[in-house]
Amino acid sequence: MSLLHKYEIDKLYSKSVAYFSMEFAIHQALKIYSGGLGFLAGSHMRSAYDLKQNLIGVGMLWSYGYYDQGRDEDRYLKIEFRRKRYYFLEDLNITVSVDINGKKVFVRAYLVPSELFNCAPLILLSTDIPENDYLSRTITHKLYDSNSETRVAQEIVLGVGGTRVLEELGINPEIYHMNEGHSLPMAFELYQKFKDINEVKKRVVFTTHTPEKAGNEEHKITFLSKMGFFGQTPLEEVRKITGIKKEKFSLTVGALKMSKIANGVSKIHGDVANDMWKEVENRCKIISITNAQNRRYWVDKSLLRALDEHEDFELAARKKHLKRMLFDEVANQTGKMFDPEILTIVWARRFAEYKRPGLLKYDLQRFENLINNQKYPIQIIWAGKPYPFDSQAINIFNEITHMARSHKNIAVLVGYELDLSMKLKKGADIWLNTPRVTREASGTSGMSAAMNGAINLSIADGWHPEFCREGVNSFTIPTEGRGLSIEEQDRLDNKNLMDILENKIIPLYYDNKKEWLDIKKNSISDVIPAFDSGRMVHEYYTLMYNA
CATH class of the missing domain: 3.40.50.2000 (Glycogen Phosphorylase B;)
Structure with missing residues (x-):
């Protein structure tokens, strides 16, 4: 997996890992994050570089970022969406396609080289490319778009698009790490490949970051199926492998069912998460690994x-x-x-x-x-x-x-x-x-x-x-x-x-x-x-x- 790594991998950390996250706070100039989840992912990437780990980040290239925070003429909050252009990214010359709502959408991959910001290599995905129509291009415009269809489309691009880009690069990670449940479509993409939930679970780990309802996304299962969230997996099979019989599908519950192990992000949160999800049958074990920040940075x-x-x-x-x-x-x-x-x-x-x-x-x-x-x-x-x-x-x-x-x-x-x-x-x-x-x-x-x-x-x-x-x-x-x-x-x-x-x-x-x-x-x-x-x-x- 060291194709993109410009550093010698430490034997202690030789297992290849793909770390999927909706946001990464790597550098002020790269505005693809909103808050704590991104700051944490940024520090993860910096320390993976410091310890020479065999890890690659997979994220999204948001054309308009989260938003630019300014003031209006009365000095109250002004929300501005300004297009960003990043000339320091490396075009990987890879385009894959994903199916969203019955339509083919093209995804282009770019690289933040590890030596640029002293981080593990980071692949960023964009649909904002000439091959797509306007609607498809807007999928990667704004981080956490308020429209449900766009939000789910973003998750498909991250999970499925990210997995397919790695495949195109000839990278076959031993572990897929979901930083929050956004990239869950990746687990269904792997299920299509292995046709065995245990083979998926061997390779997938999950970090849950919040007890807040907004951070534990839910949608109607029929809506997700129609959007292509589960890929080629029929709805009945989705219900069978996740055990979710209700009309509402929780991304967190899905992630807990399709991972070998999960973690909360502090000792207290580990207890809270175990209590929150105690009714979920056949879920993976939830341990705690307390978050941290990168001292060097x-x-x-x-x-x-x-x-x-x-x-x-x-x-x-x-x-x-x-x-x-x-x-x-x-x-x-x-x-x-x-x-x-x-x-x-x-x-x-x-x-x-x-x-x-x-x-x-x-x-x-x-x-x-x-x-x-x-x-x-x-x-x-x-x-x-x-x-x-x-x-x-x-x-x-x-x-x-x-x-x-x-x-x-x-x-x-x-x-x-x-x-x-x-x-x-x-x-x-x-x-x-x-x-x-x-x-x-x-x-x-x-x-x-x-x-x-x-x-x-x-x-x-x-x-x-x-x-x-x-x-x-x-x-x-x-x-x-x-x-x-x-x-x-x-x-x-x-x-x-x-x-x-x-x-x-x-x-x-x-x-x-x-x-x-x-x-x-x-x-x-x-x-x-x-x-x-x-x-x-x-x-x-x-x-x-x-x-």
């Missing part, structure tokens, strides 16, 4: 060097410099001039209701007192992309933008992609994470923030409980959330969040610089290597691929 080298050399003064000075670099971006976008001496709290991730971007301001009076405190001043930055067709999430974003107008120490930034994410993680003092408990599968942004001396303040969900040493490397917002109404959960979580900020974190920052620096140093030391993706990709080989 994310960490500030000067910060790490100062830590290694025990240069406390240099470490504090470097952090201040990184804050200034972030504040230049704040000034550029908002006209507000932030002060590097002041405690800076950052909430930055995909804007979704369950992540509760507005939890901090739930009790408005208490929030106003906090941001107007002259003795212990703070600065707050919000950033993140809502799904472009989620009006509720967009309204939350705009509401926070509106509130920020009245305060010179609150900023809302747009353009939340790799580069801005990097600046925010390096410049934050506190990295705030406020999901509803058990609904955050992992929350990997806190890992790359911790690598850069940002101290995590988080609900005890996702990866956080595996990392947190309370008051030593991070802080936890206590929650009694399970089983309470959403209103009561938000009220209590807000109260606990404000208590910990007012009584512990803010006074500590201003009154005990040494202890603050110690927590910052512990944050960096403890997150590496446990949450560096080198550990994660090694575990995928030992616990999944070689299982």
Whole structure:
């Protein structure tokens, strides 16, 4: 499989793997990702390269990306779809065809060479080529298109198109890794080849990334069959091999039935996933492999060097410099001039209701007192992309933008992609994470923030409980959330969040610089290597691929 690899494969990782994902966050210039799933896949590819693994990524070349996040004339969120052109991709001169809704659609393959961004080789698929009619060309226009037919067509292109491109290249992977259920048509393509579900299961592994309904896609089984999701496999046979008798077909359940092993992305998520899918008969085992981020890409080298050399003064000075670099971006976008001496709290991730971007301001009076405190001043930055067709999430974003107008120490930034994410993680003092408990599968942004001396303040969900040493490397917002109404959960979580900020974190920052620096140093030391993706990709080989 080393045809596309420009590096010598390590014997430890010689089993050939094709890693299928709808999105990959590899580089700022390659806008084919939306959020955490893509950031995770990007780190997976970087660490596969670092460890010289025999792995190839298979993804999609989105002509318009996810969307470009701008502002309208009133400075509210503006969603723009702009065509992207990538001259650095290598045309593999391979075109395969797939059947979608009874029609032949052509798929062209392009390569992100491994040496370009120091990643494992990545094949990207496009239907936006002259051989197709306009409708077929739109399949690979927008990531997570809101139209169900287009979305299913995208999944067929990824799963079936990706498998056929590998075949054309003479690549015969021993393992097919589905990063989320989107690429499930690939398992049916393999079933057509082997005519034996056990032969398919031997070769397929599956990662489930979220307990959220939107991330566990369901469609009418007859609709999927008509679209060509199951390829040549008749509906009765699909029902037989998946055991899905209902009218609704869950991609996650299908993936659990057609894989040899699956994983959740943190210890808590592993438990949640096992509980969620416990009624599914004959499903594969679900273990947990906690997500991680690639240190080489994310960490500030000067910060790490100062830590290694025990240069406390240099470490504090470097952090201040990184804050200034972030504040230049704040000034550029908002006209507000932030002060590097002041405690800076950052909430930055995909804007979704369950992540509760507005939890901090739930009790408005208490929030106003906090941001107007002259003795212990703070600065707050919000950033993140809502799904472009989620009006509720967009309204939350705009509401926070509106509130920020009245305060010179609150900023809302747009353009939340790799580069801005990097600046925010390096410049934050506190990295705030406020999901509803058990609904955050992992929350990997806190890992790359911790690598850069940002101290995590988080609900005890996702990866956080595996990392947190309370008051030593991070802080936890206590929650009694399970089983309470959403209103009561938000009220209590807000109260606990404000208590910990007012009584512990803010006074500590201003009154005990040494202890603050110690927590910052512990944050960096403890997150590496446990949450560096080198550990994660090694575990995928030992616990999944070689299982």
